[in-house]
Amino acid sequence: MSRKLRWGVLGTARIVRKSIPALQETANGEVLGIASRTGERAGEFAEKHGLPQAFGSYEALLESPDIDAVYIALPNALHLEWILKSLDAGKHVLCEKPLAMSAAECGEISRKADETGLKVLEGFMYRFHPRFQKLQELLAANAVGDLTFLHVGHTFDAGGGDNIRWYTGLGGGALFDTGCYCVNVSRMVTAQEPAHLAAFGNYRDANDGGRIDTSIAGMLRFPGGATALFDTGVNLERRNFLEVTGTAGRLYLDNPFGLLEEDSVLEEHHFGQETVYHEVKGANHFVRMGEHFADSVLHGTPLRYDLADAANNARVLEALDAAARTPQPNRTAASS
Ligand SMILES: NC(=O)c1ccc[n+]([C@@H]2O[C@H](COP(=O)([O-])OP(=O)(O)OC[C@H]3O[C@@H](n4cnc5c(N)ncnc54)[C@H](OP(=O)(O)O)[C@@H]3O)[C@@H](O)[C@H]2O)c1
Structure with a gap:
């Protein structure tokens, strides 16, 4: 070669x-x-x-x-x-x-x-950007204590028309397009597979028949006690953030999934103390x-x-898709 x-x-x-x-x-x-x-x-x-x-x-x-x-x-x-x-x-x-x-x-x-x-x-x-090396270093140094919540948002507007995201037969929909990042980063940060999950979706007619998810809100509960809450959508204003919160503090990354070639910061917060801004050198993750x-x-x-990691991510996406398509009613709600 x-x-x-x-x-x-x-x-x-x-x-x-x-x-x-x-x-x-x-x-x-x-x-x-x-x-x-x-x-x-x-x-x-x-x-x-x-x-x-x-x-x-x-x-x-x-x-x-x-x-x-x-x-x-x-x-x-x-x-x-x-x-x-x-x-x-x-x-x-x-x-x-x-x-x-x-x-x-x-x-x-x-x-x-x-x-x-x-x-x-x-x-x-996104996993190859130095931001994530820094995040992993801080987590390994116990910067947040017991990992409690991850909040992940990843939304943008794919527009209407002929976009591949509006075709069931092409594997479209928000969950597999942008939602796959939310699941992936949650599994990466916790280094665990979720034991429980829930999801809710909004749908529209797909261009090729059937219903396709335009946005999904999901929750993943990990065996160690951490819960990831995410929202994702392909017909929404662009948002892209990751917040990792634990008993000792909180880390925040703006634009964790986007191409970020300029220098950026990773925020570290500790209960009212002065925020630490970790500078991360710009890099092209591709x-x-x-x-x-x-x-x-x-x-x-x-x-x-x-490839086991890829299979595990897909397994969670499949389960979230099934959960979102069969929402559980609130059995305590008063019937009208
Ligand atoms: N890593 C990232 O930041 C990122 C961002 C966006 C998308 N993606 C991923 O990249 C992939 C492509 O996404 P995209 O939005 O860039 O796609 P896109 O612009 O819609 O292009 C898809 C390409 O696939 C080919 N194709 C083959 N069969 C097709 C069919 N039946 N209908 C439409 N296109 C067909 C076409 O190329 P030819 O006509 O030349 O054959 C077309 O240009 C997806 O897997 C998506 O999840 C990754």
Whole structure:
């Protein structure tokens, strides 16, 4: 294999406008080409980003012997199919979040990765920002005492029309789009899997039939006594925050999931004492994730997050979806 990991990109998604320049910026990778369902779109994207190769189908890119690894930025419901096809074609895979639509699908991916000996990483890029290293350091130093509450908000407005988020068949809806971050960060901070959960949702007609969640409020109760409360939505004003509260204090991060290349602060609060503002250097989390992945492939080192973690995240999302779709009535409410 060449010294640099040679990337190919599947799909001309909106997100690739951020992720292609980031992969090009990695010290140990280069982006060789992009594939689209149409040759014309692939050509336009290749030209715009200065990529040497454009492919008029995803299959054509997978057949290229020049490509070592693919970055998949397709609608969520297509991840499973294209991850399996990529692995069958001998390519390592970095796939956008969520890795797949269920724990069972993640299990299929895991079995194929084992069988082929290839690497697969779920692309939760936010985990690679130094903000989270700092947060973990503070938690390890017992900055909040007994972890009691996590509050996570992640909302934005996807607009109407044809957005993939409004198609059930493409794996749309708020829970699997932005809600997956809320679940992921809660599991990461507690380093536990939730024992109990509850969720409530708001729905609209999907563009392809059925009802799709526009927003979800959820609660996850962890065995250690911490409760995560989150809200997420794809038809709301943009909000993006994480608050971790315990018996000794509180940590607060603004914009934990967004691309934050400028320096930022992590707030530490202790019962009326002066707030400590920890300065965190700016970084492009896509670049750091790409470099970590390429290092793992090129040097055979383990990935920081495994496929069991992806399956566990999906399992919680599935349970939240089921809970939100069957809300429990308040049995003490007076009947009118
Ligand atoms: N990490 C992040 O910050 C972040 C942010 C946003 C989204 N995401 C994730 O990235 C992925 C893409 O999201 P996006 O919003 O960027 O998607 P998008 O702009 O709607 O693009 C999806 C791409 O998938 C391809 N595609 C294949 N079959 C399709 C179909 N039946 N309908 C529509 N598109 C189809 C299209 O590429 P071609 O036409 O070229 O084949 C299209 O450009 C999702 O998994 C999402 O969760 C991650």
